[in-house]
Amino acid sequence: MNDLMVIITVCSFLLTIGFIFWRPNVNEAIPATVGAFFVIASGSVSLADLGAITGTISGAAVTIIATIVMAIVLESFGFFYWSAEILTRKAKGSGIRLFWYTNLFCFLMTLFVNNDGSILITTPILLMLLRNLGLKNAQKIPYLISGALIATASSAPIGVSNIVNLIALKIVHMDLYMHSAMMFIPASLGLVLLAVLLFAVFYRVIPSKIPTMTTWNFMPGSHPLKGDAPKENRNRFMIKILIFVFLVRLSLFVASYIHFPVSVMAVIGSTLLLLWRWRYLKISPADMLKKTPWYILIFAFGMYVIIYGLNNIGLTQWLIQLLHPIVTGSLLNASVSMGILLTVLSNLFNNHPALMIGTITLTNIGLDPLMLKISYLASVIGSDVGSLLLPIGTLATLMWMHIVKKGGVKISWGQYFKVTSIVIPITLIFTLVVLTYWVAWLF
Secondary structure, three states, rough: OOHHHHHHHHHHHHHHHHHHHHHHOOOOOOHHHHOOOOOHHHOOOOOHHHHHHHHHHHHHHEEEEEEHHHHHHHHHHHHHHHHHHHHHHHOOEEEHHHHHHHHHHHHHHHHHHHHHHHHHHHHHHHHHHHHOOOOOHHHHHHHHHHHHHHHHHHOOOOHHOOOOHHHHHHHHHOOHHHHHHHHHHHHHHHHHHHHHHHHHOOOOOOEEEEEOOOOOOOOOOOOOHHHHHHOOHHHHHHHHHHHHHHHHHHHHHHHHHHHOOOHHHEEEEEEEEHHHHHHOOOHHHHHHHHHHOOHHHHHHHHHHHHHHHHHHHOHHHHHHHHHHHHOOOHHHHHHHHHHHHHHHHHHHHHHHHHHHHHHHHHHOOOOHHHHHHHHHHHHHHHHHHHHHHHHHHHHHHHHHHHHHOOOOOOOOHHHHHHHHHHHHHHHHHHHHHHHHHHHHOOO
């Protein structure tokens, strides 16, 4: 290993992350691809390594793409706007009730789609909803910030809602079923606490009364409820779709439990939904070639190449020396320490590379199975929840800041941090402690 290889690899990583932070509206696959090219050219990642990388990320990437395809199909049916109309109607003129319904909506969208997809779906809908209600800018902020935090943090309970979680699962050789069994209760309790804390922070700003909307004015370029949707009762039809999507998501955990490829099950589910749409709306599945964000595959591959290069030049060995005393003590110490460490790394470098680096390191320390599991799950909490401290911690929050700004609502980093500096540390520590006792009880 020569010094030039190390310099090129480290610079490629720093410049890639820096460009993503500097230009969050630019497709993140571009800097990741350029960075990966220089890492490969430096020699820190070999052709054999590329084969191993492909095997690691392929299943996770296919699963996420299949899930996003389902989200696009649901949009064709007008499902998301139907959902927004429902939650607005359920609010019954109460701003406080609307606050809880919008958070529930964001939580469910992440569980049914994924964190990035949820942000892309829910944020424009919330912007449209709040604009139609005629709320002032300050009154919109509680709904937008809390919705973004809940949507992004909701990727923690089930690994299938975040591509980096799926990749990390592959690295530590943990199946989706086991991840959810160990994580769902602690992470869900953490989300409840997060929602309560957000309500306490925003209580004075949330309007007590809001207009009762009877008609919707859609934002330019948005997709209203389809007039050519099936002619049967809309509510009944949407409930059927909701049940179908729920069963598909459930099938992923069943597949994991019986050791059937989760990615294959996800593709089967999205294909069936595509065929359903083709039958009722006469829309050919061919439009998915254009609408599906294939760049996610390129981004995940490029980012992992860069992380693999850092691993090969010795970063992992340095982290092993740093982490070994931390994760070989008590379960509580390992959980809290790893969660805080991944929180710091995620807010410095973004949670994608942070979790990949942390997970690769953990697999090389030589931990016993239980300590490895608790350390890995704590890392996920740090990268999914702790990363929300700053907008740069996740790609989802970076996209959210861009969408909100484009939607005409001014939310500064200072306003964002004023909220997260209160709610995120408390939620993080609480979730990590609950995780420790929950896993200890299970095993």
